Amino acid sequence: FYSWRLMFLTFWGQPRWVNSEHIQHAIHDAHGRDGGHDHHDVHHADETHGNPAQAEDSGDAPSTHSAGQQELKVGTGGYHPHESPPSMLIPLGLLSLGAIAAGFVFAPYFIEAESAGSFWQGALFFNEHLMHAMHAVPMPIALSATIAMLLGLVSAWYAYIRNPDFPAVVSEQFSVLYRFLLHKWYFDELYHLIFVRPAFAIGRLLWHRGDEKTIDRLGPNGVAWAVQLGSRGAARFQSGYLYSYAFVMLIGLTAAVTWAIAG
Structure with a gap:
């Protein structure tokens, strides 16, 4: 169904490329230029109003602005898609043939078990029982994929070509189911709740508590703080005053005498 929906919305039905953001900008720029042309047309009409001959020579050409409005109503905006150049079509054709x-x-x-076995020569294992059983699949099972494709084709054709208002009606009648399917069974929300949010919480915990407040505080920042504190203490003794050096020498002499007596 989704694949056929994509096909019908892209290649059939009412033109929709006017809703493109790029086309909207182009239309906006074109309207700005049309405004200047409209002003010129009004001025030209005022000049030719008193000169019937000039008005007759100018003719009654159709307005490009009204044509642009008509293009906008049908969903084209005055822009039409073009085919790819040969530099793209030729490689695509070769790829499609392949x-x-x-x-x-x-x-x-x-x-085919016989051809496959002789070709791969044991590099790939082929279960011959399964290879032969594949040809004995019941016809309803063999056709189930084709039937599902046809059901999707008919459903998409009716919803987006035959009756384009049908999807809006279904979404209103089955709003709960529509929102459930629109949000893809809420797998993204559940994934975010179960995995993403806990992962972010654990990451923030390890970042603030583990890295900043534990590793950095006891590691690089702690060592830097200890060195800075020690350098400040040493700077107090290396003041350049004689009494400071005498006091340090006295402390050292006292420590040496105490160690000698105690020893």
Whole structure:
């Protein structure tokens, strides 16, 4: 359903590229230029009002401003998509040919037990029982993917081509289910609640408590503080005054005599 919805909204239905932010800026700039043209048209009309011959020569050309308004109403804004240049189309064509034909060429080496076994020579293990059982899958199961694709195709076509108002009606009638699916089963919110927020909390705890208040305080900042405190204490004794040095020598002599007597 989603893939077909993407296809229908992109390549079918009413033009929608006028809602693009880039196109909106371009339309805004174009309206600014149209305003100048409108002023010129009014001035030109005033000049030709008293001169019928000049008015006849000028003709009654259609207004480009009204044409632009019509383009805006149909959702184009005066802009139309263009095809890619050959420098992109040629490589895309080669890639598409490879994507289409590669399966037919290399399928026997992956889904046929005999060819696959002789080609890979034991590098990849193929369960022959499963390879043969694959061809005995019941038809309803084999067609289930195709049926789901067709159901998605019809549903998307009806909702976005046949009746474009249908999605709005469904979203109003089943608002709870619509919001639940719109938020992708709230997986992002649950992921944020269960994993992201606890991870941020643990990170902040380790940052403030562990790094700043423990490691930095006892490590680099603590050592720097101790060195700074010691240097300040040593600077008090190295003042350059004689009595300070005499006092330090007296303390040292007293300590030496005490150590000698005690020893």
